[in-house]
Amino acid sequence: MLLIECPWCGPRDEQEFGYGGEAHIARPAKSAALDDAAWADYLFHRTNPKGLHFERWWHARGCRRWFNVARDTVSHEILAVYRIGEARPDIADGDR
Amino acid sequence: MVETVLRQSPLSTCHPEVGALAEIGEAGAALRERPYRTKVNLRGDAADKAFLKAVAGATGIELPLEPNRTAVIERQFGPVATLWLGPNEWLFTGAPDQAAALVEALDGALIGRHAAVNDLSGSRTTIELSGPRHLDLLAKGCALDLDLAAFPVGACAQTHIARALVILHRTAEDRVEIHVARSFAEYLWLWLLDAGAEYGVVTLAGAP
């Protein structure tokens, strides 16, 4: 079970969190202007990398805040935790 | 107030009013419902100094800004504890029947500000868990580190015990208050009794 550091509550068991998929995917401002392919890209397509992944979690059974996590999808190592609105940390795959 | 006469707490049928223990005695742990306690929820922007000031002005309470900590002030009717629930959410808890006055005071002070005040007194009840083995009992269903150093007196946390979401508040070295949604209260009560059998857990008469 992962130990995830909520930016507010500190480290808590994974059980307290909900997973929110890939981070930094903004909703298109003018959705009507998008063709089907572009809309599908926003709606369905994700990078699903092996290795470093920027993703969203929320502290569902705690303070109910959403935040971002940089996690290695192979080792599950958590490399950074940062709040919504904060810039994506400058880390690359292989930084340990 | 018709309500105070007719109301019924979610655990009222779980702890006998007649013949219930008043004290824990030699038992390792004890459960007690503290029914009808005031619970008022406040949402607002912690970064907004004017908001914090307005709350302090209306209630005398400095909202705790450190996560998972409480601020306690004494009032005529007893202490009011303010629990940090989130970076923009707090819960005031105190003696029964203070919600209306508190909501009115807060609403009045927060007119024109972006805030939300909700009386949630009926939505949760409070279980007080005490005794020398109360932390062991809690550890059976709660994954938090409850060591006094990690979870000192005055600490609070939203988490879960077994499958019930709760707000924990450590009120003294030998006790915690557990605020639980009323529909989950009976499940949690029965769960705590089951888990506490190893320590000879006892049920105390409910008292606000």
Added chain:
Amino acid sequence: MTTAFRTAKGGRIDRSQSIGFRFDGQNYWGNAGDTLASALLANGVHFVGRSFKYHRPRGIMTAGSEEPNALVQFGLGDRTEPNARATVVELHEGLVAASQNAWPTLGSDVGVVNSWASRLIPAGFYYKTFMWPRFGWKFYERAIRHAAGLGRAPEGKDPDHYDKMHAHCDVLVVGGGPAGLSAARAAAMTGARVIVMDEGPEFGGSLLSETAEIAGRPAMDWVAGVVDELAERSNVRLLTRTSAVGYYDHNFLVAVERVTDHLAAPPEHLPRQRLWKVRAKQVVLAQGAIERPLVFADNDRPGIMMAGAARSYLNRYGVKVGNRVVVATNNDSAYAAAADLHDAGVAVTIVDIRDEPTGGDLPLAAFGKGIDVLSGHAVIGSDGGRRVEAAYVAQISPSAKRIAGSIQRFECDAILMSGGWNPSVHLFSQSGGKLAYDRERTIFIPGETRQQARSTGAAAGDFSLVDALTDGLAAGLEAAADAGHRKRGGRPQAPAVAPVITVPLEPLWSVPGRDPRGRTNKHFVDFQNDVTAADVALAAREGYLSVEHLKRYTTTGMGTDQGKSSNVNALALMAAASGRDIPEVGTTTFRPPFVPVSFGALAGRNVDHLADPVRKTPMHRWHETAGAVFEDVGQWKRPFYYPQRGEGKQAAVNREVRAVRNSLGILDASTLGKIDIRGPDARKLLNWVYTNAWNKLEAGRCRYGLMCHEDGMVFDDGVTACLDENHFLMHTTTGNAASVLGWIEEWLQTEWPNLKVWCTSVTEQFATVTICGPNARRLLGELCGDIDLSSEAFPFMSVREGHVAGLRARVFRVSFTGELSYEINVSADCGLALWNACMMAGEKFGITPFGTEAMHVLRAEKGYIIVGQDTDGTVTPIDLGMGWAVSATKDFLGKRSLARAATAAPGRKELVGLMTETPTDVLPEGAQIVEKALESAPMPMLGHVTSSYYSPNLGHSIALALVRDGRNRIGETLEVPLPERTCRVRLTDPVFFDKEGARLDG
């Protein structure tokens, strides 16, 4: 009581306490402190089971949790446990155990024919034989399952109860032997929070079987001193009988404590087992090492066991495993066993593969005692039936490929083998750590670690007692320091121990036999799964070279012992057979659990009434008293219907439905989700999450809305009331209360952080009583004096505040039944009071409580959908015929998806009504709808029934369905093929009753 093989003195058993027990129907005596295995051995019983595949007689092979052979059926009745390892079952008064995998008895087992036919059952036999023809498997399977079983699972309900416990520490030490205790003591001195666990009933690990001294005194004196010291400390938790079984991410470990398994009469208040879930900042792995068997012909007869185990039985349990033993070894450690047995009066012959086993202290000591040693020799086979009778010994060539001299027969009643020791790296491997191969010592040792863990002592490949104590101490200090705790004052010192010089072992992965391998006798590698050296060679020949293929093809390492004693031998044999180096073959990943775990321990107390929360409304007791039948809606219990005396379900529902249409019904609607929404941007939020427009809703008015996910599919619906310009109360479906709030918070926090809106769940703050029917207004009028209830002042889809039955209340005039209806919210504590007041005042109107089933019938008569029943995540608002609730002008979540080619295409499944040709015929929900039923499947399916009831108001069954191009087909007749009949149905509009809505006003 005396037993034949019990020594006169020594050991850690309590000789004053005799214990009676029963094995395979025979009564025996043992002593307190015995395991089932040691007690059986004390009675001279080695033969305790039959092997898995060939049903060969098997004995006790080890003295620990790695035991592959001595698996027994332990306990009786519903407490029986299969595959219990006799080597770890602690003896208690009245213990009952039996051998397994033998029928009708251990002595005369019919499965033994497998052994004679073994040349027909090589590795991969099942795959090759029973997969052709393909349909054949289902015939073969029954016979195979019967023959291949191990123990027997209990049939009844588990009578025991189980516990779980979370724990946190700075340093977790796994293993309470010399290294582990040394580490724990050092870490504890720094003030760090320490947990130390050991699988045995007492601490000491290898020292329990040792004759060595620490600081000039018996080693166990040192153990007792350290344990006392640790027990005194408030920062230390000591756990015995606790097996660490899993090492998961982020230093999360799971262990099982056997709390009462060793007690004859467990106290009721204690759990049988406790599952520990430990989050440790640092972990010290000190689980010691596991001895490797030697792979020689017929190395599996009862009486053939590990040398270290024999030493353990002697020194720890006071049991001689035989009177005349042959010790087969390739290393020094077996000499210690030989010397101790010799001292106990056992006739010992040592057969050492090494040509010159001199130089080490242990061989020197053995020579000094005058023990016979045959160097450069090997045990190449054995003789015997249910007990080994002789060892065949021969000189072997230096290359060890063949027998060099004549074969001698040594009469004996036990053969002790030692092929060296494997560090117990299982947890380390589970943690993600990589194993490194040490060529010199032919062992896998912990390499690069991935978690906050370090291995020490024998678990790290450092087998000497000196190393265990000093390295353990260093590991404890380092772990504590890494967890933020440093020792003040001087560094503690490890106690003094006399060093023991050892010389390297000589690997011999397969001992040559008299005949070509595998022909007449078997060299067992994996004893539990009956995998032989010949099977490994066959796998190599057939191209299963990858270690993962080897494992699955031969099943080596796949027994309940997970190949603790067999893995390295199997890898080495594969390496030799395929001409590769051992590290090239690699290892499989060790997986949890390290030892078998009972389902009870995993379930903990989440069983019976605590299996899942049962959520109850404030009026629940009333419903119970009224005799309601309850329905599970998520975790909620909701009244399904209220049968009166002698009434069946349909009669009760019909009565309830009619009462609502004719006079007055009352429903507990407290479970509906309620979200308080406030802020200047509240309308913007509603415009985003609902498909319709919210700009113009006035205070005091309500509106129905549909919510879609971004894929355009409906996921919730409900009524939202405007309480004030910037203040709304949203209702969600019962099941989605939490997910809708979570979803709104997700958008608010991650996409629209600038929207000024606060959302607060108030679901549990209010109890909701719904009164509906033509007399609803009259009832409310009797209970409420401060709200003008006239249709003009309080129209449909509006909300008012006031008092009902003297209670502060919010009243919504909404309807899910098509009748005049009010939903009254009061503080949850007063829900029962309001309900009682309504029941009393409503008596004159024949007020009738109705449950969810009647509610469903009533809403279906009106064609109102239930999200999750009439929708399934593939249904858009347009499909439901609810385009009227979809704004054409504003954007909302899911809007763009409604214009995607697939969602906008014609011919989608649409919501329609169905009327059966036979009025009383109620279709089953989920039934498929076709144009014309054919003789047999397949036939093109046009849709399915989503809701179906008997409507007493119409005197006809009604159903809602999703049918391809349904709205264009209204009026057509289609068919519903059912198992016994085919039902003809006519497609209709989904609104069956009061299409004009005339009844809404009473």
